Amino acid sequence: MRIVFMGTPQFAVPALRKLLEQWPVAGVVTQPDRPAGRGRRSAAGAVKLEAQRFGLPVISPARLRDATAHAQIVDWAPDLIVVAAYGQLLNSALLQLPKHGCLNIHASLLPRHRGAAPVAAAILAGDKTTGVSIMRMDAGLDTGAVLEQRSLHIRPEHDAGSLTAELATLGAETLSAMLPAYLEGKLKPLRKTRNLQPMHPSSPK
Structure with a gap:
């Protein structure tokens, strides 16, 4: 059972943590880093930071339809994709990829x-x-x-x-x-x- 998790803000972090207690997460997809704070410096989202803390593979494509991003997700061979406040729509190719489909919170x-x-x-x-x-x-x-x-x-x-x-x-x-x-x-x-x-x-x- 291989899961790919897709999320970006703090709202999605508890779901990622809960999944990691029970199932292997093959990879994580988040939105790209965004300017934040007074200095407007580029900052990673909460999910990316959490994934890095657990040593999970992470990609942050500007467009999910990008061929490189799609190829990476295919390479992770997910049986299930879980989405929580990711921020981009999944195309039909991704929706049909996992054996157990894609679930959204x-x-x-x-x-x-x-x-x-x-x-x-x-x-x-x-x-x-x-x-x-x-x-x-x-x-x-x-x-x-x-x-x-x-x-x-x-x-x-x-x-x-x-x-x-x-x-x-x-x-x-x-x-x-x-x-x-x-x-x-x-x-x-x-x-x-x-x-x-x-x-x-x-x-x-």
Whole structure:
């Protein structure tokens, strides 16, 4: 069982850590380093730093469609790709590559708050409850089959940062709990998200 993990910000780090407790991660794909801080110096994302800490192979292509990036992922020969707040869409060739497909951890109870910035969208909408969804990805944006969901009460003291942190932990735990049944073919989709609700148009998740 070989997993390729794709993610960039701190939200994705708990999922990577949880995977490493149970399965081999063949490689990690993140967004390129970005300018950060007052000096605007190039800085790696949280997932890249975590992957390097564990000695995992990492690539950071500007465009996932780049032939070199695609060839590297193919060379890793993943049985499963796990995506969490990566920041780029996967093309059909990558979606069809792993035997067990591609799973995405989304920080909302799909189909509500599909698309970008689901945590901010839940707060702005005044939602009392949000959560995480694990879905099998298809060619659309958050339109795949939802396999598992867990909810979380939004408390008055929550801001986007603290809520994101709790959802990150919940997402990692949910992924870890559902993966064995999914890999054995025992997990049936809860629903499809396509055409059920418009996407939230804010900044990338």
